[in-house]
Amino acid sequence: MTGEGEKLIPINIEDEMKSSYIDYSMSVIVSRALPDVRDGLKPVHRRVLFGMYELGVTSSSAYKKSARIVGEVMGKYHPHGDSSVYDTMVRLAQEWSMRYQLVDGQGNYGSVDGDPPAAMRYTEARLKKISEEILSDIDKDTVDTQLNFDDTLEEPEVMPTRIPILLVNGASGIAVGMATNMAPHNLSESIDAICAYIDDNEISVEGLMKYIKAPDFPTGGTIYGYEGVKSAFETGRGRIIIRGKANFEEVHGKDAIVVTEIPYQVNKADMIARTAELVKEDKLQGIAEIRDESDRKGMRVVYILKNEAIPNVVLNLLYKYTALQTSFSVNNIALVKGKPVQLNLKDIIHHFVDHRHDVVVRRTQYLLRKAQERAHILEGFMKVIATQDSLDLAIKIIRESASPAEAKTGLIQEFELSEIQAQAILDLRLARLTGMELDKIRDEYEAIMKEIENLNNILNDKGLRFQIIKDELLEIKQKYGDERRTDIDFAGGEMSIEDIIPDEKVVLTISKMGYIKRTSLSEYRTQSRGGVGNRAASTRDEDFLEYVVSATAHQYMLFFTEKGKCFWLRVFEIPEGSKTAKGRAIQNLINIETDDKIKAYILTHDLKNEEYTSNTFLVMVTQKGTVKKTSLEAYSRPRANGINAINVKEGDTLVSASLTSGKDEIMIATKYGKAIRFPQETLRPIGRNASGVRGITLGSENDEVIGMVIISDPENDTILVVSEKGYGKRTHVDAYRITNRGGKGVITLNITDKTGDLIAIQKVTDENDLMIINKSGVAIRMSVEELRVMSRNTQGVRLINLKKNDEIAAITKIEKEEGVEEEENSETMNSDETTNKDERSQDPNIEIQD
Numbered sequence: 001m002t003g004e005g006e007k008l009i010p011i012n013i014e015d016e017m018k019s020s021y022i023d024y025s026m027s028v029i030v031s032r033a034l035p036d037v038r039d040g041l042k043p044v045h046r047r048v049l050f051g052m053y054e055l056g057v058t059s060s061s062a063y064k065k066s067a068r069i070v071g072e073v074m075g076k077y078h079p080h081g082d083s084s085v086y087d088t089m090v091r092l093a094q095e096w097s098m099r100y101q102l103v104d105g106q107g108n109y110g111s112v113d114g115d116p117p118a119a120m121r122y123t124e125a126r127l128k129k130i131s132e133e134i135l136s137d138i139d140k141d142t143v144d145t146q147l148n149f150d151d152t153l154e155e156p157e158v159m160p161t162r163i164p165i166l167l168v169n170g171a172s173g174i175a176v177g178m179a180t181n182m183a184p185h186n187l188s189e190s191i192d193a194i195c196a197y198i199d200d201n202e203i204s205v206e207g208l209m210k211y212i213k214a215p216d217f218p219t220g221g222t223i224y225g226y227e228g229v230k231s232a233f234e235t236g237r238g239r240i241i242i243r244g245k246a247n248f249e250e251v252h253g254k255d256a257i258v259v260t261e262i263p264y265q266v267n268k269a270d271m272i273a274r275t276a277e278l279v280k281e282d283k284l285q286g287i288a289e290i291r292d293e294s295d296r297k298g299m300r301v302v303y304i305l306k307n308e309a310i311p312n313v314v315l316n317l318l319y320k321y322t323a324l325q326t327s328f329s330v331n332n333i334a335l336v337k338g339k340p341v342q343l344n345l346k347d348i349i350h351h352f353v354d355h356r357h358d359v360v361v362r363r364t365q366y367l368l369r370k371a372q373e374r375a376h377i378l379e380g381f382m383k384v385i386a387t388q389d390s391l392d393l394a395i396k397i398i399r400e401s402a403s404p405a406e407a408k409t410g411l412i413q414e415f416e417l418s419e420i421q422a423q424a425i426l427d428l429r430l431a432r433l434t435g436m437e438l439d440k441i442r443d444e445y446e447a448i449m450k451e452i453e454n455l456n457n458i459l460n461d462k463g464l465r466f467q468i469i470k471d472e473l474l475e476i477k478q479k480y481g482d483e484r485r486t487d488i489d490f491a492g493g494e495m496s497i498e499d500i501i502p503d504e505k506v507v508l509t510i511s512k513m514g515y516i517k518r519t520s521l522s523e524y525r526t527q528s529r530g531g532v533g534n535r536a537a538s539t540r541d542e543d544f545l546e547y548v549v550s551a552t553a554h555q556y557m558l559f560f561t562e563k564g565k566c567f568w569l570r571v572f573e574i575p576e577g578s579k580t581a582k583g584r585a586i587q588n589l590i591n592i593e594t595d596d597k598i599k600a601y602i603l604t605h606d607l608k609n610e611e612y613t614s615n616t617f618l619v620m621v622t623q624k625g626t627v628k629k630t631s632l633e634a635y636s637r638p639r640a641n642g643i644n645a646i647n648v649k650e651g652d653t654l655v656s657a658s659l660t661s662g663k664d665e666i667m668i669a670t671k672y673g674k675a676i677r678f679p680q681e682t683l684r685p686i687g688r689n690a691s692g693v694r695g696i697t698l699g700s701e702n703d704e705v706i707g708m709v710i711i712s713d714p715e716n717d718t719i720l721v722v723s724e725k726g727y728g729k730r731t732h733v734d735a736y737r738i739t740n741r742g743g744k745g746v747i748t749l750n751i752t753d754k755t756g757d758l759i760a761i762q763k764v765t766d767e768n769d770l771m772i773i774n775k776s777g778v779a780i781r782m783s784v785e786e787l788r789v790m791s792r793n794t795q796g797v798r799l800i801n802l803k804k805n806d807e808i809a810a811i812t813k814i815e816k817e818e819g820v821e822e823e824e825n826s827e828t829m830n831s832d833e834t835t836n837k838d839e840r841s842q843d844p845n846i847e848i849q850d
Contacts, residue, residue: 024176025175025176025177028175028176029175029176029178029335029340030335030338031043032044032173032175033173033174033175033176033179033180034171034173034175034178034180034333034334034335034340035166035171035173035180035182035334035335036158036334036335037166037334037335037336037341037343037347037348037351037352037355038158038159038161038351038352038354038355039134039158039159039160039161039165039166039355040161040164040165040166040167040169040171040334041134041158041159041165042171042173043078044078044080044084044085044088045088045092045102046155046156046158046159047073047077047078047085047155048069048073048078048085048088048089048092048103049102049127049131049134049135049159050077050135050138050155050156050159051069051072051073051076051077051078052069052072052073052103052125052126052127052131053127053135053138054072054076055068055069055072057069057125057126057127058126058127058132059104059126059127059128059129059131059132061126062126063104063106063124063125063126064124064125064126065120065121065123065124066086066089066105066107066120066121066122066123066124066125067120067121069089069125070082070085070086070089070120073085076148076153076155077148077149077153077155079149082120086117086120089103089105089125090105090109090110090117090123093105093109093125094109094110095218096112096218096219097218098169098184098218099168099169099170099184099185099186099187099216099217099218099485100130100163100168100169100187100480101128101130102127102128102130102131102134102169103125103126103127103128103131104125104126104127104128105123105124105125106123106124106125107122107123107124108122108123109123112219112262112267112268112299113267113268113269114267114268114269114270129479129480130163130479130480133161133162133163133476133479133480134159134161134162134163134165135159135160135161136160136161136162137160137359137363138156138159138160140362140363140366140367141362141363141365141366142160142358142359142362142363142366143156143157143158143159143160143359143362144156144157144158145157158355160359160363161355162356162472162473162476163187163476163480164187164190164191164194164348164349164352166182166334166348166352167184167185167190167212167348167349167352168184168185168186168187168190169184170182170183170184170185170215171334175340178333178340179331179333180331180332180333180334181328181329181330181331182330182331182332182334183215183217183232183240183328183330184215184216184217184218184264185212185214185215185216186212186216186481186482186483186484186485187476187477187480187481187482188477188481188482188483189211189212189213189216189484190212191473191474191476191477191481192211192212192477193208193211193212193345193349194349194352194353194473195470195473195474196208196210196211197346197349197350197353198353198466198469198470203346204346205233205234205344205345205346206234208233208345208346208349209230209233209345212233212345213484213488214226214229214240214486214488215229215232215240215328215330215486216484216485216486217242217263217264217328217485217486218264218485219261219262219263219264219266219485220245220261220485220486220487221242221243221244221245221261221262221263221264221486221487222242222243222244222245222486222487222488222489223240223241223242223243223486223487223488223489224241224242224243224325224489225241225489225490226488226490228240228241228327228330229488232330232332232345233344233345234344234345235342235344236330236331236332236333236342236343236344236347237329237330237331237332237342238329238330239327239328239329239330240327240328240329240330241325241326241327242263242264242325242326242327242328242486243263243319243324243325243489244259244260244261244262244263244266244324244325245259245260245261245487246258246259246260246315246318246324247260248311248315249302251302251304252304254288254304254305254307255304255305255309255311256302256303256304256305257302257303257305257311257314257315257318258300258301258302258303259299259300259301259302259303259324260298260299260300261299261485262299262301262323262324263323263324263325263326263328264326264328265326265328266323266326267323268292268294268299268301269292270323271301271322271323271324272290272292272301274322274323275287275290275303275318275322276290278321278322283321284314284317284318284321284322285306285309285314285317286305286306286308286309286310286313286314286317286575287303287304287305287306287309287314288304288305288306289303289304290302290303290304291304303318308517308575308576308577308581308583308584309575310572310575310576313572313573332344332347332348334348336351353466353469356469356472357465357466357469360458360465360468360469361459361465364455364458364459364465365459367451367455368452368455368456368459371448371451371452371455372452373420374448375445375448375449375452376418376420376421377420377421377424378441378444378445378448379421379445380415380417380418380420380421380422380424380425381421381424381425381428381441381445382441382442382445383415383416383417383421384411384415384417384425385433385438385441390415391433393414394411394414394415394425397410397411397414398410398411398426404426407426408422408423408426411425411426503552503553503554504520504521504552504553505520505521505550505551505552506518506519506520506521506550506551506552506553506571506576507519507520507521507548507549507550507551507771508548508549508550508551508557508571508574508601509548509583509773510548510583510586510598510601511582511583514585514586514592514597514598515582515583515584515585515586516574516575516583516584516585516586516589517574517575517576517577517581517582517583517584518551518553518571518572518574518575518576518577519576519577519578519579519581520576521550548771548773548779548810548811548812549601549603549812550771550812550813551571551603552571553571553572554570554571554572554605555570555571555603555604555605556568556569556570556571556603556604556605556607557569557570557571557574557601557602557603558601558602558603558604558635558657559586559590559592559598559600559601560598560599560600560601560602560620560645560646560654560657561592561593561596561597561598561599561642561654562596562597562598562599562648562653562654563593563596563648563653563654564644564645564646564647564648564654565592565593565596565642565643565644565645566635566642566643566644566645567590567591567592567642568607568635569589569590571603573589574589575589579779586598590642591642592642599653599654599655599656600620600654600655600656600657601657602618602657602658602659604616604632604659607632607635607636608636610633612632613631613632613633613636614631614632614633615661615662616631616632616659616660616661616662617629617630617631617632617659617660617661617662617680617685618630618631618632618634618635618645618657618658618659618660619657619658619659619660619666619680619683619708619710620645620646620654620656620657620692621654621655621656621657621668621695621705621708622646622648622649622652622653622654622655622692622705623652623653623654623655623704623705624649624651624652624698624704624705625668625670625694625695625696625697625698625705626649626652626691626692626693626694626695627666627668627683627692627693627694627695627696627708627741628646628683628686628690628691628692628693629660629662629680629683629684629685629686630645630646630685630686630687630688630690631685632659634687634688635688643688644688644689645657645688646688646690646691646692647689647690647691648691649691655704655705655706655707655708656705656707656708658708658709658710659710660680660710660712661712662680662685663680663681664680664710664711664712665677665678665679665680665710665711665712665714665733665738666678666679666680666683666695666708666709666710666711667708667709667710667711667719667733667736667761667763668695668696668705668707668708668745669705669706669707669708669721669745669748669758669761670696670698670699670703670704670705670706670745670758671703671704671705671706671757671758671759672699672700672702672703672751672757672758673721673747673748673749673750673751673758674696674699674703674744674745674746674747674748675719675721675736675745675746675747675748675761676695676696676736676739676741676743676744676745676746677711677733677736677737677738677739678695678738678739678740678741678743679738680710682740682741683741693741693742694741694742695741695742696742696743696744696745697742697743697744698744699744706757706758706759706760706761707760707761707762708761709761709762709763710763711733711763714733714734715733715734716765717733717763717764717765718730718731718732718733718763718764718765718789719731719732719733719735719736719748719761719762719763719764720760720761720762720763720764720770720784720787720811720813721748721749721758721760721761721762721796722758722759722760722761722762722772722799722808722811723749723751723755723756723757723758723759723796723808724755724756724757724758724759724807724808725754725755725756725802725807725808726798726799726800726801726802726808727749727754727755727756727795727796727797727798727799728787728796728797728799728811729749729787729790729794729795729796729797730764730784730787730788730789730790731748731789731790731791731792732789735791735792736748736792746792747792747793748761748792749794749795749796750793750794750795752795754795755795755796756807759807759808759809759810759811760808760810760811762811762812762813763813764784764813765784766784766785767784768784768813769781769782769783769784769813770782770783770784770787770799770811770812770813771811771812771813772799772800772808772810772811773808773809773810773811774800774802774806774807774808774809775806775807775808775809776803776806778806780800782799784813787799
């Protein structure tokens with residue numbers, strides 16, 4: 001029901017919502033969230049700076065209470081909450097937020113740890129010197145003004161800035177349906193690029209990038225990779241990776257990573273807290289302690305590492321899992337003539353130069369207008385005071401007039417003056433009528449006329465105007481320019497952790513109780529055959545080293561457990577330890593079950609190469625003689641909790657696993673000295689969860705498979721077998737005839753009480769070295785070429801002198817290195833001298849027949 005004189009107008013609700021929402025969104029876009037491309041400021045920034053300027057809080061004045069400034073800005077220009085104004089002012093004063101601070105704050109203005117600033121009644125502020133360059137010439141009609149929210153005051157629509165604020169301080173804001181996120185840059189570089197653009201308007205973005213290398217963040221850090229920077233400069237959109245700066249130090253005898261700079265917009269306290277959580281959850285290993293030693297001298301976050309940790313690996317894990325590496329997504333959207341536009345580097349510079357040109361033109365026109373007005377007045381003076389007679393006449397007219405209006409009229413008629421000139425003469429003080437002052441008026445007139453000529457030249461010469469813009473910019477550079485804070489790692493980008501870890505040769509050792517470590521191969525030196533060896537590892541009394549394998553740091557390592565599970569690690573992820581270090585429990589590296597243990601391992605290269613994995617096979621053999629062949633591709637995507645590698649039957653365990661091309665031969669050996677050789681073609685590839693087929697038939701219940709080798713070159717390969725009491729033998733592959741899979745095999749070593757059971761079988765050449773580890777932890781490295789090839793059915797020769805009841809735990813072959821010097825035996829053989837005397841007196845190269 002409507003009242004008198006009222007009527008209802010039906011409106012479609014959909015149209016009304018569209019119209020209202022568009023009005024709202026445009027209001028947010030234009031009046032709140034996006035910066036103007038000309039001065040790089042959002043309305044609230046502009047109003048804060050203008051309010052402080054109007055209040056007289058310049059860099060040379062005393063500080064004023066922040067509450068006073070906020071009240072001024074809010075009451076006159078910005079009709080929003082006081083927090084929006086104060087938060088803006090605070091951010092303009094924070095050195096970690098602004099590349100070039102615009103407000104000089106006194107008091108608690110927050111911290112890089114995210115601490116809030118003190119209330120506005122406690123803090124004080126004034127403008128920074130650089131901000132006065134933003135407001136420079138604002139009183140010379142250089143920019144348009146608009147009415148404030150209640151139409152009582154005027155405020156500038158844009159600042160006549162000499163500083164390219166949009167470039168040097170960036171901007172961020174979320175509007176409706178769009179957002180902007182612009183990175184800060186170095187002032188010196190930005191001005192050099194602008195000058196280059198002024199010299200050559202056709203310069204490309206690539207050409208400008210010779211001057212502006214990349215963003216320059218207030219918190220420093222390192223830009224990692226250049227593709228994102230290039231994209232941001234060329235298109236206005238790009239993802240820039242930023243890393244904190246870290247170096248390695250030794251703190252109280254331990255390795256430590258010391259962070260001195262963090263990425264832009266990262267909260268240091270949150271970063272440290274999150275890192276501590278990851279360490280506690282065991283997702284980030286290798287860190288023993290975290291300390292924040294930052295003070296007023298600078299930032300210093302110290303990560304003290306555990307003894308076995310590799311600094312480079314831990315640092316890369318910090319980059320991967322914490323805010324020590326972040327990305328800055330550039331989205332250069334700014335208002336161009338009131339409309340949001342996406343801008344590349346050249347666009348931003350182009351619009352800034354156009355704005356500066358407008359400012360110079362308007363300033364020149366203003367100065368010309370003022371100069372002409374002054375010249376007009378001086379011309380009036382010159383007419384009246386040119387001679388003593390004319391001056392006396394003017395004084396007479398003024399004295400005889402009944403009123404100022406009559407005097408003005410008399411002067412206008414007598415001297416042909418304008419009203420302005422006549423009024424100026426009436427306002428003239430008597431002191432200006434002295435002879436000296438008259439000379440000054442003539443000099444001033446001459447100077448004004450020269451200035452007018454100069455200003456007209458500027459207005460008539462575009463090149464001269466651009467030279468003025470350049471000169472003013474270079475002056476700004478000289479005053480406020482500084483060095484880059486953010487480094488650029490051009491070789492970075494989508495690099496993986498291993499890219500900074502050298503692909504060096506290492507020795508991996510795994511103990512019987514599941515302790516693993518990697519040791520640089522250079523720690524081991526070659527000894528002559530028969531040497532006692534040098535100390536290799538410290539183990540518990542009941543523990544001993546079971547597996548030794550040579551690898552390189554970048555290889556992938558697949559672990560196979562006796563229950564038939566497969567786990568996946570990179571070699572460099574395995575903790576480093578010296579020869580005598582115990583190593584680290586493998587349960588801390590992979591999620592192996594407590595009642596399971598590693599029985600086999602595979603070293604391979606790129607598991608992500610489909611061509612490689614589909615043409616490579618994995619052959620496994622169990623203790624009971626079952627053998628299985630599966631494509632390596634089936635093992636290229638292991639899960640955290642492992643995957644099933646082979647279905648091991650009850651009472652059986654996995655013994656060995658090896659890589660093969662699918663066309664090689666397989667040799668399996670048992671502890672009672674039997675071996676079988678058969679072609680791999682007799683094995684068809686089967687799935688991961690299958691059990692396999694019979695590879696060798698065991699001669700007795702107590703016999704069991706001890707190892708397997710893959711033969712790819714029967715003519716040149718030789719087979720080395722080693723018994724637990726230190727005897728070994730090299731034999732040609734041809735000495736083992738090819739039989740059908742599943743047979744009982746032939747004798748490979750005559751097993752006696754003196755030799756002990758067979759414990760290892762390896763395929764070797766003269767190019768290999770041999771690493772032998774015994775159960776007490778002693779290691780010896782020897783050259784395989786010292787072992788001459790013998791016939792198959794022999795007892796072999798002594799490889800290592802064992803003390804007391806010691807036995808060999810494992811052997812592995814190692815690639816021979818040139819120039820490895822022989823090392824003196826580090827231990828004598830005094831113990832058990834009587835017992836071993838007869839064995840030592842024998843020529844070690846004499847074959848021992850059964």
